[in-house]
Amino acid sequence: MEHEEHLKLLQATAESNQEAFAQLYEATSAQMYAVSLKMLKRKEWAEEAVQEAYVKIWHNASEYQTGKGTVLTWMVSIVRYRALDMLRYHKVRGESELFEGDGDSLFNPDGLAEQVPEKLAECIDELDSEQRQAIHLAYFNGLSHGEVGLHLQSPLGTIKSWIRRGLQSLQRCLSI
Amino acid sequence: MNYLLEARRNALAAEYVLGTLQGGARRRYQQLMMQYSLIRETTWMWEQQINDLSRQLDPVTPEEVVWQKISQRLGFVDVPAGNIVPLVQKKKSAVWQWATGLATAAALILAVVLIRVQTVEVTPPQVAVVQGEKAQALWLIEIDDEIIRVKASDNLQPQLNNDYELWMVAKDGRAPVSLGLLPKSGQLELAKHALFEQVEIVALAVSLEPLGGSPNGLPTTVLYTTELMTL
Incomplete structure (x- = not known):
């Protein structure tokens, strides 16, 4: 509607x-x-x-x-x-704070808000928690791989792999 | 590298939509989108899935001034955002289809133009393409020893009450340096600033300015940024 x-x-x-x-x-x-x-x-x-x-x-x-x-x-x-x-x-220009650390509130253990389509919520819930966190930080906060790495205190290669695999899982789950 | 292979195409589209495809890789992807409908369609698929995530955010009503600025920029008069009379729907499918067809045709022409630019223009040492949000090319910038040549694309929707200004952003953190006003159509040559040879340039930026350019020597509203590519 x-x-x-x-x-x-x-x-x-x-x-x-x-x-x-x-x-x-x-x-x-x-x-x-x-x-x-x-x-x-x-x-x-x-x-x-x-x-x-x-x-x-x-x-x-x-x-x-x-x-x-x-x-x-x-x-x-x-x-x-x-x-x-x-x-x-x-x-x-060096005018932006890297990250103010408010992303944690997104990782609600009770799952996504009701407004998110059911299938997407289901597929996001199925991700490993690291993959979900990395994708959330990139999506909602616009962080680069490197910045996600700083926030999650993990090496760049690991972050790239979490995001790549997380997106692959979403693709399968959502039948993209 | 075959960008049309399904797995690679999806991986790139997903990271483009997520925002983790950055810098030169992002710009190359935008150019691929212009050239291949399959890549555009894959991107749209990801956009429609991933952007539903935004519903997770609680809505935040922007201040009234935001709408006022939008209506001013678009030249509206007396259209308050609240208390609006319901729209009477009219039949408009023919115009709609026509407009959609026109947009598709424009995209195809642009793809052809882009391929020509890429294959024919081999001499300039540095180039930059200023692109809009949807990866449409707005200006092509070529820089040789003495001159900056700027061509406005037909995609550009010029604003009668504003000018566009080009800026150089240096790595050393100095304030952006104005390179001059950009053409709203056709081609224009700008003098090459002496700083080009003296500082490392991290980006070019385009700002929206009152007619005649920035009133205070600094960009008023930055619309786009791009990086120089050395050929």
């Missing part, structure tokens, strides 16, 4: 309907901002990434195809790539 509603609004956005775009923003911006804030930590950077993402979505609404997933996952991709670029830029 959510996807159909978003799709209707996105299709109208593709025809330059500003009200539809405003409604799409209303419906999705809290999720988009949560993703951006988690990665970038600083409010002003997170807001900037969200702004850039919606400007992009307004201009590129007609490029969405259902083969690209739900409207929301497509939009999350856009804000995540923007946040990753900004994160790298600020790291190059």
Whole structure:
């Protein structure tokens, strides 16, 4: 239902309907901002990434195809790539703290939040805990292999292998 | 290396979406996405699966000012984010299909252009491709002994009320150095800054600026970064 509603609004956005775009923003911006804030930590950077993402979505609404997933996952991709670029830029400039250590709260032993699709939650739960932690740190915090290694205090080669094998397991489990 | 082999294709797509494919490998992957539809489709598959993870985060409502800035940048007037009248849905499938077809055609043309650039342009010592979020090339930058040549791609959607400015980010930590305004269409030559020979450059950055360029000598809103590749 959510996807159909978003799709209707996105299709109208593709025809330059500003009200539809405003409604799409209303419906999705809290999720988009949560993703951006988690990665970038600083409010002003997170807001900037969200702004850039919606400007992009307004201009590129007609490029969405259902083969690209739900409207929301497509939009999350856009804000995540923007946040990753900004994160790298600020790291190059030495302006970004490496990691503030708030990732542990994600590793809820009771499993993933209800909103995560059941199959994905099941597949994530099946991963070894190291693989799950490494993938979570990379996904939610935008950490590189090396940074995940610093956080988990494990060598680079080990981290690369955890992430690679974790993703392979997810691929099998999700039938990608 | 065969990027089209299934296992390798999935491994690269997964790490690209996760964000752990970085630096030169990430840029090469973005170029492969432009060239091969199979690689694009594999990436989308991973995006739609992995990005559902974001639902694990509790939503955080951004401040009202975020919407205000978006509407300002897009030139909207009087569209408050709250209290919006319900949308009356109209039939629009024909336009939708047409627009989708056009986007696909544009992507194909871009792939062909890119292959030509890669095979024909062999002389410049350094090049950089500034890419948007979805890996579309926006500017091609070539640097030779004296000149920086910049070509704007047709993908670029120029903003009437802003200029784009190119910056050099040096490894020594100094503030970014402006290299000049980028063309919104066509080609432009910029003078090569003397610092090119004196410092190690870690990245080029593109910022969005008021018309005429940065008012204070520093980038206002950094949109993209890219690295120089030596050929």
